[in-house]
Amino acid sequence: MSSISAGRDLFCTPDITECVRKAIDSGFTFIVAPLVHPRYYRNDAAGVTKQRDDPLTRSDMLLSTNDWGTVVVGKLSPWICLHSAFDSARKNAEKVLLEELDYAVHLSLAAVEVPLKSADCANLARGVNEFLNSRISNMTIWVKVPMMTLSSQMEDAVAEGDEDSRSEHPWEWWNRFRTLCNNNKRVGIALELSADLPESDEIDQWYSEPVKALYVPTKIFLTNRKGFPVLSPAHQAVVRKFYKLEAQPVVTGACHYKSKGMKVYQQYLNYLHETMAALDPLEEYAKGYEDYLQNPLQPLMDNLESMTYETFEKDPVKYTMYHKAIYEALLDRVGDDEAETVTTVVMVVGAGRGPLVRATLQAGEKARRLVRVYAIEKNVNAVVTLRNMKREEWHDQVTVVSCDMRHWQAPEKADILVSELLGSFGDNELSPECLDGAQTFLKADGISIPCQYTSYLAPLSSAKLHSDLAIPVASKDPLANYETSYVVQIRNGKVLDAPQPCFTFSHPNWASTINNDRYKRFTFQIDQKSMLHGFSGYFETILYKNTMLSTVPATHSKGMFSWFPIYFPIKEPMYLDGTSPLEVHFWRRRTRTKVWYEWAIVRPRTTPIHNVGGRSHSIGL
Template sequence: MDTSTALPPDEITTIFYVGHHETDRTENVSYDVLSQAQGLGYDFLTVPITTPAFHTSVVSLVKDYKQRISQSDSRELPLPLIPPLTPQDSTLTPDDSNSLRVAVVSPWIDLGSSDPVIAHISRQVLNLEVAYAAFCGVSNVLVYAPTEEADAVGYGRAVQEALGLGPYVQLHVLLPMSGELETDYPYGEHLSELAAPPDFDADEDDSTAKDEYDVWATWDTIRSLCSYSQKLCLALEVQRQLPCLDLQCRWYSEPVRLLVFPRTTFIRNAKGYPVLSKPHQQLISRFARLRFPPWMLLSDVGTLLGAVDIPARTSPEPTPAEATSKTKEKPKDPVPHLRYLRHLQQSQPPRPPIERFGQGYQDYLQSPLQPLTDNLESVTYEVFERDPVKYEWYERAIAVALKDLRETVEDARPIVVAVAGAGRGPLVTRALQASESTGVAIDCWAVEKNPNAYVLLQRRNATDPLWSNSVHVVKSDMRHWPGPSNPNGEAGKVDILISELLGSFADNELSPECLDGVQHILHPSHGISIPQSYSAHLTPIATPRIHSDLLLRSGGGGEKWDIPYVVLLHQYDYLSLSPASSPESRTPNVQQAWSFTHPTSPQTLTHARLRAGGGAGAPGSVGGDGSNEHNSRSCRISFTCAKQGVCHGLAGYFETVLYSSARTGEKVELSTNPVTMESKSQDMISWFPIFFPLKTPVYVPKGGEMMVHMWRQTDDRSVWYEWVVEVYDTAGGKRRKVGMSEMGTSRKNACLM
């Protein structure tokens, strides 16, 4: 069972960190101004790094250079250099309060210009300003989006260079969700207006309609050039007209650190107050549930200075008459947009149980448990036992099985029930409760290899009123247990064998191997295994956050890319949706990889025992004698991706049938598959998904096909997985391969048998 050991509080406080931005702010954002903003309720302010005077001098420098070039015969003048900043060029100074400021790079530069002079000047401005902001102790710097005609590669290269100018500076690239920015540059000429015409002619035939994903594609180019640097973030402008839900979900998966709300995003309610539409509110609620929710930036919603009249410290107190006259007038709200966001903060919907349970562990990578080789701690067992669904479903399955067996077993003897891998005994308790509720007597056995848990089981058997010393507690690896002994000391058979050996990918904690090893004690004619079957499921996902985290992890040999991680996936996007999915539901295309059924066919186990002794056939295909080769699996699954995207790995889930009654047709199931979990085991928290990473992300074109290959391998001593992803595109009726990942293999981190 794979999950986090976190035990967060049931209630989680939602906090909005809201700032104020003016595109034409030129005044010095002093400590007094910051204090005024905080008095209004703002948490931070933006501040331009340089002044209009600097803009004027740079434009003059460019114009002068262009003129000299036009008058020169050689046209080989060296590119112009911007002189160092002077006190007149910037009002920003080193200050402890700079943590409350977001510095804004001059929005009039054009980093991706086709004109080498403009691109060169723009890079100098960017580097000068970022370096100076870093010197002043500002850790957050806002950079405006590339112009519509800009080269995204050139822009990305310039940003990548600027990331190295300050060890603690984060660059926030301001981009719209789609289309063009509504947050415009404030004053004077934009350097793009001074650019020379490009040397090449635009292809007039290449006038295809703009795609909603064009801005995202630009961002993908920029962050790829910057190697998914965690110092590179998104400042995402939320417009009044939101893009399609697919694109919203794609942006949600990206490292958004600022949500920017221009004044035009708001609408007016019946009373004339600014509010946001329901879709906008839902977007905010989703981002607010992230492990690190983005800050919010109100842009051009009103001038900050003068919004509230703060009297000077020497001003006399108002007279009683003045105070009375002022109270008669209802003051105008100076910050209605901010007030509305604070209202949304207080009215956020409650989080689902899985998010409350895993708070702080969203997208946190953990290596899967190895319960066969490791003895778990009590706190780990305790986390599993907090699940409000799993054990109740197990009890239902046991109760249905007891009723069926009571009809099948002819004599009136108690039904023999064994819990293999009892842990601290939650399934034992559920079996006893099922016996009480059905009136079917049982003879209960608890088998546990963990010597520490064995002590607790014995104590519980002696002190728990429900157990009342009626449980037979056995210390043994289930695979070596001879079975329940009768009064004559002879080994008997078990009627119901109960286990909870499933991992996040169903079989990744060696449930098939363990249950094969203990199956010899199960009654051959009517023995029931709970669970009866389970299946592993896959879907490709985009998760830049996790990929970025893995890039920063130390570890030689690249082994970090060959580990299937247990993770509460949170900030990600499905790349392939079900054909039956609606735009509102966005049902992912999750497909089955393979399945296991218990009890295993006796003929299969007989053949495996023969191979284990070297008496049947050739050795196994990947080592050993092949005795466990019947538990090998493989799959080849195709996923169609309607939208372009980047695959960072595969998300894995499982479904299991605990028990299905042939007599009544009742079926008790558990699922972590997002498609079926709500109908089969809603609010279950025992298992987080599993994630198979790709060392090199694979780009998938619009309408492309992803072919996922996966293998469950074994050498009779261990079990591991191998996976690879191919990408195909269809053009002119021909299918062609356009990409392929490196093969991942967890052999060095295999689960030991």
């Protein structure tokens, strides 16, 4: 595992070249340094700055442009106060803020730290937002926020007249600031740890936010028996969790191990990174795709590529459970006394490249039952693979059919119908419509595998996912991104309440009239102040009897990676105050040619219905 990128926070840098050298020698990859000497107070309003001939700060020629952009993060003068009650002080602070940010752009810095000390941040947000919208630059803003409010900070805030900060959690300061900045993607968090950690729910709240850096004060380190700095187990868990979100640790404060130097802090933080638990199969599979929005597959409309089939066929769990379900169904279908005389007809619909055909044949061998298999597949490219498998391995035991399962005229009825048509939301790849058509060639007492599946929905907070939707697509309406569902492995997000069952489908469905439209009303109780950015979707399926597969977090089939969750965004992030219930309405709608979802919130605030009539996104039949 590669070394962690760690920073060293410095209060003052008399010789920036020497400070950079010492930090690099200690194993750090960058420093956080003042743009201007912290004691250099300027008062433009009084003309003090103009009367002084000395330079504003050090020369930009002390480092190369590449070094400024890669090894230095700037920070503002600590005395800048944009919420001062005095007009002259406030106006001066506004000028100085823009002056220092402008100089940071001149230096090509990648980021600048902006401290957030209280809930009174409207004018600071306005100043930062003005800068972000007026300068063409890739520079990001690190809003420095404490993970929990310290008594000293409370005293400062109250002394400055901000009584509201006494009761507000720092997350609310941040939430107010980023909302005022219109959720600008160039605004992230530099989160500062403290000796005391807040409740677990409050810590979890930060995991759904864009934390770019994690400030680790030297004063919170303990000393182990060998005389080296270590963190408490609770702090270790927090740091490792933020490592997974790719937050960079920044050591701040004085060195308490003079003989060993700052290097021991960097080495310990790197040790925490190197000793993180090994990735499970799902994390390994999703590596590099975390929080990456993808359009769901539409197998009915599009032919899947060989690479897609190959990826899903590597799942270590799914086909094992299918094998188990088919094995049990074969035993139930044919008793031991008929094992050598009765042949079970198994039809694999949507056979792909044949993994379920192999599972069926292997289950037949294990159960010592005779089976005859039909492999039905509409993708003519996958049919090439099936026919090669038949010629080289399966022979007369398998009949390959190149056809849409809904239109095939079967020569005989099936005892068992096997399919893997489920999407991330269960029914979103149109398994109900496909199996309703395919069941015409299933015997009246036949078995469908799967026999039932239920989608689940949960409220989700993820500023990362929602901000990624702000990128317009030239061929789409600007709102279309927020009315489309996405498949995504959610890492930088928090599920705000336990997922609840949504839509259930059972097969075979022998109802005289089949209607796959659905409607569901949810009430979620979220006890913590949060921002809602949409909903995450999952599913559970019963393959046969007690054999199940699940993507629901609480019951997830361990090691299975065939499905990521689905994400249904909302147009505008919604603030939840932690007291009012969240009432959500969800629909599955269809016409002769397409299926789509619609969703809306009724409480605590009513939103328009998203994706009315499938105007932005639908699944083609």
